[in-house]
Amino acid sequence: LGVGGRSYGGILTDFVIASDRRFRAAVSGAGSANALAMYGTDEYTREYELELGPPWRRRALYERLSYPFLHADRIGTPTLFYCAAADFNVPCNGSEQMYQALRSRGVPTQLVVYPGENHALRVPSYLRDRMQRLTDWYLQYLQP
Secondary structure: OOEEEEOOHHHHHHHHHHHHHOEEEEEEEOOOOHHHHHOOOOOOHHHHHHHHHHHHHHHHHHHHHHHHHHHHOOOOOOEEEEEEEEOOOOOHHHHHHHHHHHHHHHHOEEEEEEEOOOOOOOHHHHHHHHHHHHHHHHHHHHHO
8 A cells, every 4th residue: 555645635644644554655745743842933923823722832732733753663564755945835844854753763754855846846856856755655665
C-alpha cells in the first residue's frame, strides 16, 4: 500500500503513517505534523485561536494534534516530503521537521523544497519534477 496527499492531504498522510505500519511508501506534500510549531508561522493564527484556543491554554489539545511528530518513533514508512519555500499557507517547517525526525531514526526519507513558490506550484519545470519524484518514489518502494 502507498499513501500520499498535499496540503490537508499531507497532514492526513502524516497521521496515517504514524498510526499504521501497513504502508510501504508515502508522499507528504505541504503538510504539517506539529501544531505547536505551526502556531504563528502560517496564516491561520486567528483560526487556531478561535477554534482551538492558544497553545498555552490548550496544551493537551495541541499535543494531540501534533501526534505524527510527537510519535515519529512509530513511523517506519519510507516517506518523501515536499514543500514550497515561500508558502505562507503551510510553511516548510512542517515538512522539514518530519523529514528530520524520520532521518534521525534511519527511515528512508527525502525532502524537496521548491524555491520561490507558494502553496500552489506554478513553475512548469517544478510541476514536472514533482510528478517525476512522486512516481519514482512509489515505483522504488511499491514494486515487488
